[in-house]
Amino acid sequence: MSSPPVLKPVHNQTGHDEPVYRDIAVVLTQTPGEDTSLNVAASLARRFGGELEVLQVLAMPAPVTDAWALMPDPDLMERYARIREAAAKRTIDLDSRMKSLGVTGRVHVLEALFDTPPDVAAAGARRTDLAVISRPDNAPADAALVHRYFAGLLLESGRPVLVVPATCDVSLPPRHAVVAWSETRECARAVHDALPLLEAAEAVDIVMVDPVPTGFEGADAFGASLAAHLSRHGVATRIVTDKSRGRPVSRIILDRASRARAQLIVAGGYGHSRMREWALGGTTRELFLESAIPVLFAH
Structure with a gap:
């Protein structure tokens, strides 16, 4: 059985072998400005020869159970189906978007049912080198939601978190x-x-x-x-x-x-x-x- 290929380290400007961002998580929070985080993550992936792991987290409504609930709620099942259908369509769009940005990667659909969406996002980011998330501007409620994702990622993923303002047009790496x-x-x-x-x-x-x-x-x-x-x-x-x-x-x-x-x-x-x-x-x-x-x- 042949051995798997070994990735060669990327050399930095000094010629030494240094850690780089091989796998970059892009955490989508269903808030305005997410294209910015995808663009920034793509620019880093191109720079460092990395790949994107796009985390599409679905906040699934929790079922209400009682002693008489012997059958699944049909309305809830329909809501789940609609959420999953929308996520599948968006996955196709995101795959196309990554190709247009000149990067490779995968879209992961993660359902948050009994865990909170930030916890699910943090678990998804643990196998990457860097998590990227966009912060909406001029939308306090959306910013508060993204802050919860950010706090979960920072404290639970064990990975650095790059926060990108949604209206920011700065490219990375920085000058x-x-x-x-x-x-x-x-x-x-x-x-x-x-x-x-x-x-x-x-x-x-x-x-x-x-x-x-x-x-x-x-x-x-x-x-x-x-x-x-x-x-x-x-x-x-x-x-x-x-x-x-x-x-x-x-x-x-x-x-x-x-x-x-x-x-x-x-x-x-x-x-x-x-x-x-x-x-x-x-x-x-x-x-x-x-x-x-x-x-x-x-x-």
Whole structure:
């Protein structure tokens, strides 16, 4: 029996073998602007020789059961049939769309019946390198729905999540990227997961807000060790430190990205609990809702 073919690693600009995005999940949430996430994911697939795994999640109405429910509800069965029929038609459209974008991939129809749609999407993304999702603009209810998907993906898939504003026309990999850096495991994970994009960028700003001295870095060397690490990956960096002075950290990062005309922000996600983020607001939630450019989050 012959052995399966072995994929050769893609070489980065420095000539070293580095992780790339071989399989990219595109999570569809039935909200406006999903073409944007598909377009961005396709551009990354073309860049890195990857394939798309399009996750079409169906929120199936849960059956209501009681002691007398011996037969399936015919109305519910008809609703299921209509949902599945619409998904089958959309699968044909999505297959055609991928061909027009010059990428290969598969469309998966995932039914969320007894699990929540975000949990089903997270399970589907675990076998990929990156999940991409679009955030609707000027539609608070839709944005809230997508935020639930985003939180499930970030916390349950074990994969980085690239959030793309629906009206964004920025192409990736970026020319200029901003890394929102602090001494947390989430930020370290985000930088590692974003390496394929950072290596392709012409310039990367390491932005730190209210940094504090550690055993590795004193006040005269904030960001130096991360810059040295990225330099060994062929990434040209610039270190930027800011004081918050009462301003939200998210606003400082967004302002820096805007002034740099960056096309990507890299950030750790949910360094605090989700409950605190919802109750008090937080950097992750605010970057998700307010960024005009793609943000790659990792947890």
